[in-house]
Amino acid sequence: MGTFLVTGATSGIGHAVALRLTEEGHDVLGVGRDETRGAALELESDNTITFLKCDLSQADEVEALMDRLEADQVVLHGVFNNAATFGRPGTPERLPASAFDEVFELNVLATNRLIQRAIPLLATGSSVVNNAAIVGHVKFPPMLGPYAASKAAVIALTKTFAHRMKGKIRFNAVCFGPVDTPLSHKLYGGEAKFKDAMSHHFRGNAASPEEVAPVVTFLLSDASSYINGQAITIDGGYSLS
Ligand SMILES: NC(=O)c1ccc[n+]([C@@H]2O[C@H](COP(=O)([O-])OP(=O)(O)OC[C@H]3O[C@@H](n4cnc5c(N)ncnc54)[C@H](OP(=O)(O)O)[C@@H]3O)[C@@H](O)[C@H]2O)c1
Incomplete structure (x- = not known):
């Protein structure tokens, strides 16, 4: 049994x-x-999860977090880089450059930073899963430019690290369609509006977080040992419509 680091675990x-x-x-x-x-x-x-407080958008907090794991000689068997933000939706022709900063700081730079610091702690044969999205991969809604660009960058980072580590550590990205979470409720202006919009989903509703979690734990496990450097779409057929 192993030890896994999961960001955005709350x-x-x-x-x-x-x-x-x-x-x-x-x-x-x-x-x-x-x-x-x-x-x-x-x-x-039952305390099998240890909560570690860290604002990942702050580089010094990421460094302090990883310093602590290193000092404690933690051996990791996998990482799920999951925390992210949509940023401010906006018309792409008018979005200020600053709209990209917040999104890229957390979604891309923090992910890259955490991977760099985690590599020395990861056991041979371990697995890193990065949470990308269908947005920036197969779907490009016009008001989420920085988010889409950040998730495309997460996929590029995933493949770059997978190539570099040659299977000693595997890297894959998961690209989910809509999942019923506080993040998506916020984007749609509340849970009721989200649920209403999801009635037009290919299958009539979004996934629950519990429905998609086994895909991630499979990719983190040895059962997926021949899957490496992939961006895998998991969307209940949403991108067909
Ligand atoms: N929901 C969807 O439809 C959907 C679809 C495709 C992909 N995704 C991706 O799935 C991931 C998780 O989204 P979710 O829908 O599960 O969102 P969520 O319910 O809002 O959860 C986001 C998590 O990220 C953490 N977080 C946010 N900013 C952070 C920061 N600066 N530092 C540390 N932790 C931070 C939050 O923890 P605290 O509040 O404790 O900081 C929370 O645990 C994201 O990468 C998102 O892009 C979501």
């Missing part, structure tokens, strides 16, 4: 993946900012 997809990993018998280091939800996460998992 909500949505990261929360479901962290819990699923513990159900599979692993220990989890769950990263997020919200201490109340972090404490609840530890309780919910």
